[in-house]
Amino acid sequence: MSAHVVPIRVYMRVFAALMVLFVLTVAIAFVDFQHLLPFTGAAIINDIVALLIAFSKAALVILFFMHVRYSSRLTWLFAIAGAVWLAILLALTLSDYFTRHWLT
C-alpha cells in the first residue's frame, strides 16, 4: 500500500516513448501494405500494426503512469481483469460481425 516514489527520469522516458509511438502511428497510417505486399488481404497488416502500437501505448500508461508495475499482485489481477473483459466485449461482438455473411 505504501506509495512508491518513481524518479522523474522514468516518467520522462515513458513520455518520450509514447511520443515516438505516436509519430509511428501516424507514419504507418501513410504506408499502404496492400500495395507493398504481393498477397491479397495484406491491408489488414495496417490494422494489426496500428492496434499493436495502441496496445503498447496503453500498457506503458497502465504500468508506469498508473503505477501498476509497482503494485501488489491483487492490483495486477484487477488490471488484467479489465483487459480480459475488454477482450470479451470485442471477441463476442466480432463473433457477430465475422459470421453474418456465412448464412446467405
Next chain:
Amino acid sequence: MSLAPLSLHKPNYLSVSNTLRSWLLTTDHKRIAILFLISITFFFFIGGFAAVLMRLELMTPHADVVDKEAYNRLFTIHGVVLIFFFLVPSIPGVLGNFLIPIMIGARDMAFPRLNLASWYLYLIGGIIVLTSILIGGADTGWTFYTPYSSVYSNSAVFTMAVGVFVAGFSSILTGLNFIVTTHTMRAPGMTWFRLPLFIWSHYATALIMILGTPVLAIAVLMVAVERMGVGIFDPALGGDPILFQHLFWFYSHPAVYIMVLPAFGVISELVTCFSRKRIFGYTFVAAASLAIAVLGFLVWGHHMFVSGQSAYASMVFSIISFTIAVPSGIKVLNWTATIYKGRVWLTTPMLYAFGFIGLFTIGGVTGLFLAAMAIDVHVHDTYFVIAHFHYIMVGGTVMAYLGGIHFWWPKMTGRMYPEGWAVFSAILIFVGFNLTFFPQFLVGYLGMPRRYHIYPEEYQALNILSTAGASILGIGYLFPFTYLLWSLRRGPRAESNPWDAAGLEWQTTSPPPTFNFEKTPIVTQEAYAYELVSQEDDLPGRPNPTEGEIPVLDAPPQEDQP
C-alpha cells in the same frame, strides 16, 4: 442472549446529531444508507405511478387514458426510473451500505467520502432524469435503441441518457468501495470463508458494476458523438445500429445480476436465520455468485436473436445462456436444502424469502424458454418477456429487498415493525404480484406485443386480471411504507438481536453506534453457527425439531469395508 434494554445514554448513529448538515455531509455508511433508502423510495413511487397509469390504460383495448405518444413516455419513465434509480441501487445502496462494514467488523467503508459522492451522483442523475421527464420525456423505452435515440429522436432522450450516464458513475463508485472494503477492512479472524454470503454476493455485484457500467457510459457517449455527425450507429454514415445493442446489452444483461445477486445475498441470510441452520453448501453458494458474475458477461446476445445478429453468434449466446442456469440452480437448491429439516420460523422476512424462491424460479425457468432461439422468435417482444423479467426483478429483487428491509429494520432504526400488518401485506403483495404478471405469460404467449397502448379485443380478459392484480400489488406496497414510517415513532424498541441471529451485525446495539462496535470484534466462527445458537434457547412460534433427525444430516452412514 442479552435482553438488556437499549442503552439510552450512549449515542447511536441516528441520535448523535440531527441537523440537516449532519445528514447531507455525513460520511457514516449507515447514514448514507438511510439517504439511499429515502431517495430510492421516492423513485420507486415515481416509477410505480407510471405503471399504474399504464395498467389503467391497458384495462380496455382502446386508448382511454393516454394516447400513444404519452404511453411511449410512460413505459420509458417506468423502465428508466425503476431500473437505474430503484433496482440497481436498491439492495446495494441501502442494505449493502448499511451492512457490509458491520458484517465484516469494520468501522466504515474503505472510502467514506467516495461513498457520499456516490449518493450525490445518484441524486444528480435522478434530478437530470426528472428534468428530462418534465421537458417532454423520452419515447425510446429504457433500452435507448438506435436509431430511436439518435437519428429519429424526437423527445428529451438525450437528457435522460445523460441522467443514466451520471447515475452509472454512482454505481461504479459503490462497486469500487465494496471491493476495497471487503479486501482491506475485515476484522481479525474474519477470513474469506467466514464471510456472510451477503458479502460474497455483494462482492460479485461490485465486480459487475465496475466491469460493466463503463461500457454503458461509452455507449451513451457514442450516441452523443454520433449526434455531432460521426458515423457509429447510423448506416447512412457507415455505422451499424446493432452495434449499439451489443454495447448496451454487454452492460444491461449483467445489470440483471447487479439487481438480483444482492437479492441472493439477502435470501441466504434470511433462510439460514429462520431455519436455524447452517447454509447448505456454503462454498458452492459463494462460488455460484462469482460464476454468475463472470458468465453473466457472455450471454448478452440472447436479447438480439431477431435483430439481424448472425445466427452463429446467436447459437453461441444461446448455449452460454443455458449454462448460467447452473449456478442459479445451485443457489435455489441449496436454499431449499437449508430449509429442509430446519426449524422454520414463519416471520415476515421468511415469508418474503419463500416468495422469492418460488417466483425467482419461475422467472429463471421462463428465462430458459427465452434463451432457446426458436421459442424466442415466437415470443420476442411480447408480454411473455415482460412477465419473465418482472418475475425476476419484482418477484425476485423487490421481494428480497422488502424481506431484507423487514429483517434489518430493527437494526437500522432500533424499532420493531408490526408483525401482523407485515404478514398481511406480504401475503397481499404475493397475491397481487402473481395476479398481475401470471396472466401476462398467457397473453404474451398468445401473441400480444409489448409497448402498445391498444390491443385486439380477445386479449382483454387477461389484461383485466393483470390490472386487478396491479391494484392489489400497488395497495400492498403502500402498507409497508405506512407501517414502517409509523414504527419509527410508535414501534416497540428493538433488542440488539431480536431474531436470535448469528451474524456479526447482531452483536452490536440496535441501532449501532457511529463506529459500529465498542471495540473491534475478534471473529472466531462463521456467520451461520445456528446449531450452536439454537440449542441454548427456544423462541416463541418456532416448532421443536424431532429429536434424532438432525444427526442424520451431520453424519452420513459409514460404509462397511469388506
